[in-house]
Amino acid sequence: MKKPLNATQQLNRRFLWSLLLIGLIISVTEFLVMVGLDLYQQSGKILNPLEETTVDTLFLTLISGPLLWFIVMRRLVVTITREQEKVLEQDRQNKELRTALDAHALVSITDKKGLIVYANERFSQVSGYSQDELLGQDHRIINSGVHGKAFFRELWQTIIQGQTWQGIICNRNKNGQVYWVDSTIMPLLDEQGIPRQYISIRRDITLQKANESRLRTLKRAVDACSEMIMITDAKGSIQYANPALYQFSNWTEETLIGQQIKVFNSPNNNSKTLEILENALTRGGSWTGRLLSRRKGMAPIRIAGQSLPPDPLEFWAEISITPVLNDDGSLFGYVQILRDISALVEEELQQQLEKDDTAARLEIADTLQRNIPLEERFKATLDILFNLKAFDLQRKGGIFLKSQTEIILEMFVLQGNFSAEFIEKEQRVLFGDCLCGRAAQANELLISDDCFCDPRHEHTFTGMQAHGHFIVPLASGDDVLGIMFLYTDPYPNRNQSRVAMLKQVGELMALAIMREQAQVVLEKARDMAMQASLSKSEFLANMSHEIRTPMNGVLGMLELLNDTELSRTQWDLVETAHNSAESLLEIINDILDFSKLEAGKIEVEKVSFNLGALIEEVSTLLARRAFTKGLELNCFLPANLNAKWVGDPMRIRQVLTNLIGNAIKFTEQGEISVTLKPASSNGDIQVFRFEIRDTGIGIAPNVQVRLFQPFTQAETATARRFGGTGLGLSICKSLVTLMGGTLGLDSAAGKGSCFWFTLPLAVENDKTDEITVDFSGKRVLVVDDNATNRMILNHYLSHWG
Known part of the structure; x- marks a missing residue:
């Protein structure tokens, strides 16, 4: 099936048939001419040569003319057809362009007075007016009032002159909402070059303007932020920094943008922290932490043979790094927020130092009071100092003590790894020599930054490494007793509280030295006194x-x-x-x-004796003295008490005599009771509790604590009234202790006293001396005016049956 012809092709075909018809007419005309000539000749007329030539020429002309006409017309048709196809193609492209333009741009055409003669659908959608409402209206129908008269005056002057105007305009739609457009206004000129119409092509940039406004607001906020903010790309190249960062870091926008973020890194950062940071960012996460950062500037220069001094451009920063992603989830870059926390770190360090220093002082004070040799106490003190953080110590140091006979320092304690040369040469240091001697002479704490650049550090040794020093005098007032020297890293921290702590430690160590020296003197004096006392005691004993x-x-x-x-x-x-x-x-x-x-x-004896008989004998011996004072003396013994026990009867008698005698002496009226009780037992060993209770003057608690001291009585008035040496109770306590017992007192002023002591005694199995008493079935009348005596008799009689 043949493809149908389009309109252009149909027109071209009709035009071609017209040309063929014209050619046919010409051919017919030629034929008629030829027939006419032929008839003319047949009429008998003879053509002369000139006429024949003319006829031939006419014939050729008639023959070639239509042919030439056909060829020319054919070519003309082809050319016209091609031009028409180009026009149609251009028209198609224009329609496509118009469609695309209508879909994305706001297009309007006005006459030279500004009246709208055309508006596309997009213009109608954005403005809120229908096309019918727009046509014939002045363009000022969408004027927002944002731009002044000068703005529009400049616009009209440009387009009236036949020039294109470009710019951003804020319009207002039918509902009163403003919208922004990126406009291009182009005049359409007539044959004289005078604008007859104006075409305006606009792009709606309202969202873009809103974003730009938000970005400007955000930028103003970021620029005004006191925190330092940077934005980098995915490779760490700095793309933006706010003014706070420039102001603090000494960088400028021209020198910083494009730099790698590592320009802020300090070489003194902890490698473990950097590793954690890198791992967090590699996993696509955020990281917040502290890093030692560095401002722009010249780094300290290392001089040959000397240590690198601290970098004044370093600062502590609290850093937060957050990844920023593109719409497709790929990494765009990082936002990094820095805050200078050097003061905070310094404050925290100061608080920690004070806390550590307080704990160290307490521990050192406790250590220096321990009952161990002074050398061990000083070694323990050095270990405590070595363990302090943020002190830059190298776990090396020692202590010199001032000689007792010369103005010289003598090595006393050395801790750490020291060379044999050092140990040999530093056993003695003169006052005023090197750092230690100078500190001793001036009685002041010295700090040395670097042994190689400190002229006071006069002693050097083979293989000596760079180090600093704290040299602390051990002094009491103006009296220097020694020197403590501590090795540090070069340029040690000169924190004032830590320096003050070292001075206090020096004072504590000086007190320890003084106590040690005083202890030596006291021990000598004590030994002499003890020797004298021993000689006296031996003399008296002999x-x-x-x-x-x-x-x-x-x-x-x-x-x-x-x-x-x-x-x-x-x-x-x-x-x-x-x-x-x-x-x-x-x-x-x-x-x-x-x-x-x-x-x-x-010496304590261990012989067999009758305990009950011993107590009764002592009581009987002292009964007359009690009777003379009008006192009752009662003796209460267990009814089933064994007769034989093993102990020291003479010393027991001495203790009982003293305690009962004191009870009688210090009791004006009432009674004295002597009681024996079994306290506990362990096999053949029985612990007895002896009690001597009186109704005397009693003893106040504050006096009881010193009552058992030698040559001590309750009060001076008591001593004058009752006499005595004040040795009795002290002797009793010592004797009871020798026999394995304990002596004590229960008393209150004005309520009498109860002196008691315990003794462990071994039972004697031989019972040949025991007398069996049997009063079974007997009735006994007990008559006595003393209730205690009646109770005692009742106890014994009940036991006997």
Whole structure:
């Protein structure tokens, strides 16, 4: 099936047929001419040569004319056809362009007065006016009022002159909302070059303007932000920095943009921190932390043989790095926010230093008071200092002590790895020599930044490495007792609180030295005093027999004299002399016993004895003295008490006699009770509790704490009233302790006292001396005016049956 012809092809065909018809007419005309000539000749007319030539020419003309006409017309038709096809193609492209333009651009055409003669659909959509509402209206129908008269005057002057105007205009739609367009207004000129119409092509950029406004607002906010902000691309190249960063970092926009972010890195950052940062960003995450950063400027220069000084351009920054992604999720770059926290870090460091220093001082003070050699205490002190953070110490140091005989420092303690040359040469340092000698001479703390550039550091050694020093005098006031020297990294931290702490440590160590020296003196004095006391005690112990023998002789003679016939006056004199001699012997016995205890000459015996009989004998012996004062003396023993026990009966008798005698002495009325109780047992060992309770004057608590000290009584008035040496209780306590027991007191002022002591005694299995009493079935009437006595008798009688 043939393809139908388009309009152009149909027109061309009709035009071709017209040309062929014209050619046919010409051919017919030629034929008629030829026929006419032929008839002319047939009429008998002879053509002359000239006429024949003319006829031939005419014939050729008639023949070639149509042919030439056909060829020319054919070519003309082809040319016209091609031009028409070009026009149609151009028209098609124009329609496509118009369609595309209508879809994306706002197009309008006005006459030379500004009245709208055409508006496309897009213009109508954005403006809110229908095309009918727009046609014939002045373009000012969409004027927003944002632009002034000068703006539009310049616009009209441009297009009236036949020039194209381009710019951004804010319009207002039918609903009163403004919108922004990027406009191009082009005049359409007539044959004289005068604008007859104006075509305006606009692009709606309202969203773009809103974004630009937000971006401007954001940029103003970022520019006004006190925090330092940078934006980099994915490779770390800096694309933006806010003014705060430029102002702080010494960089300018011209020198910074395009630089790598590493220009802010400090070589002194912790490698572990940098590794964590890199890992976080590699995983596509954010990172926040602290880094040591650096402002722009010249780095410190290292001089040969010297250490690198601190970099004044370094600062601590709190950094937050956040990745920024493109719409497709790919990495665009990073936003980095920096905040200078050098002051905060310094404050935190200061607080931590103060906390650490306080703890170190307390620990050092405790260490210096420990009961270990001074050398060990000083070594422990150095270890505490070495463990302090942010102190730049190299775990090397030592202590010199001032010589007792010369103005010189002598090595006392050395901690750390020191060369043999150092150890050999630094055993003694003169005052004023090198750093330690200078600190001792001036009695002031010295800080050295670098041993190689400090002229005061006069001592050098083979292989010595760069280091600094803290040199701390150990002084009490103006008296320098020693020097502590600490090795540090070059240019150590000169924190004032830490320097103050070192001074305090120096004072504590000086006190320890003084205590050590005083202790040595005290120990010598104590040894001398103890030796003197021991000599005295040994003398008195050895003189025991020599002193007691004559006193016993005096007492014996007085007793014999008392048996002779004496007058009343003589008897009174003998009785007084006898009592005085007994008191003197008692004092002598106390002093001699105390001296023996001090000298360690008293030994505890372990013999078999009857405990119950011993207590009753002592009570009976002292009963007369109690009766004389009108006191009741009661003795309460367990009814089933074994007869035989193993111990030291003489010392038990001495303790009981002293305690019961004191109870009688310090009791004006009432009674004294002597009680024996079993406290605990362990196999054949029985612990007994002896109690001597009285109703006497009692003893205040503040006096009880010193009552068992030698030569001590309750009060001075008591001593004057009742007499005595104040050795009795001290001797009793020592004797009870020697026998494995404990002596104590329960008392209150005005409420009497209870002296008690415990003793462990071994039971004697031999019961041959025991007497069995059997009162079974007997009735006994107990008559006594003392309730305690009645209770005791009732206890025994009940036990006997």
